[in-house]
Amino acid sequence: xxxxxxxxxxxxxxxxxxxxxxxxxxxxxxxxxxxxxxxxxxxxxxxxxxxxxxxxxxxxxxxxxxxxxxxxxxxxxxxxxxxxxxxxxxxxxxxxxxxxxxxxxxxxxxxxxxxxxxxxxxxxxxxxxxxxxxxxxxxxxxxxxxxxxxxxxxxxxxxxxxxxxxxxxxxxxxxxxxxxxxxxxxxxxxxxxxxxxxxxxxxxxxxxxxxxxx
Numbered sequence: 001x002x003x004x005x006x007x008x009x010x011x012x013x014x015x016x017x018x019x020x021x022x023x024x025x026x027x028x029x030x031x032x033x034x035x036x037x038x039x040x041x042x043x044x045x046x047x048x049x050x051x052x053x054x055x056x057x058x059x060x061x062x063x064x065x066x067x068x069x070x071x072x073x074x075x076x077x078x079x080x081x082x083x084x085x086x087x088x089x090x091x092x093x094x095x096x097x098x099x100x101x102x103x104x105x106x107x108x109x110x111x112x113x114x115x116x117x118x119x120x121x122x123x124x125x126x127x128x129x130x131x132x133x134x135x136x137x138x139x140x141x142x143x144x145x146x147x148x149x150x151x152x153x154x155x156x157x158x159x160x161x162x163x164x165x166x167x168x169x170x171x172x173x174x175x176x177x178x179x180x181x182x183x184x185x186x187x188x189x190x191x192x193x194x195x196x197x198x199x200x201x202x203x204x205x206x207x208x209x210x211x212x213x214x
Contacts, residue, residue, distance in 0.1 A: 001023075002016060002122060003048075004048035007052055008052055018048075024185060025123075026042055027178055039082075040078075040081075042079065043082040044082075046074030047071070049071035049077060050072060053067035053069070056068070058101075063109070065112050068118070072090075073121055077121070077124065155180055157180050162181075
């Protein structure tokens with residue numbers, strides 16, 4: 001996150017701030033210390049790199065397409081569900097920015113990123129698809145969506161008590177995994193918004209004073 005945010009915003013301070021907020025995310029902490037979901041928090045290491053690589057391919061320097069390949073490969077090799085969600089998010093973002101692909105250099109960069117990602121992971125993807133086609137013991141993956149709905153209160157809670165279970169209407173959200181941003185991130189975001197607003201007001205006051213003096 002430090003590398004990706006620092007490159008995206010061109011600021012080490014911003015990269016450090018984003019890294020702190022990302023590290024203190026309650027869901028990431030729950031994966032580390034409550035759920036022992038090692039695959040998920042390993043995949044979360046590569047998500048910022050996917051965002052940075054996507055930005056470079058579509059809006060920045062297309063020659064840096066390798067960052068997207070590294071990010072996608074890291075996510076895929078760490079956690080399948082996160083990889084599926086990342087693929088869906090990238091496809092949606094790609095459709096939104098589809099006009100950018102009509103540039104020859106950006107199309108070539110995207111093609112290289114996807115081709116190298118597929119090539120690096122073909123040894124894993126081929127047996128995975130073959131296993132999924134066989135339909136061996138996949139009943140556990142068929143969750144009824146109407147019984148595992150996410151409530152608004154779960155997203156907005158400030159002090160979650162998480163046991164690592166999937167939220168379900170059968171036993172409520174009390175012992176389910178933490179899915180909110182958490183108080184540290186919300187408090188830090190609030191302080192950041194307050195400081196930016198205060199700085200803009202001070203700057204606006206000085207500008208008005210300068211115009212009056214003129």
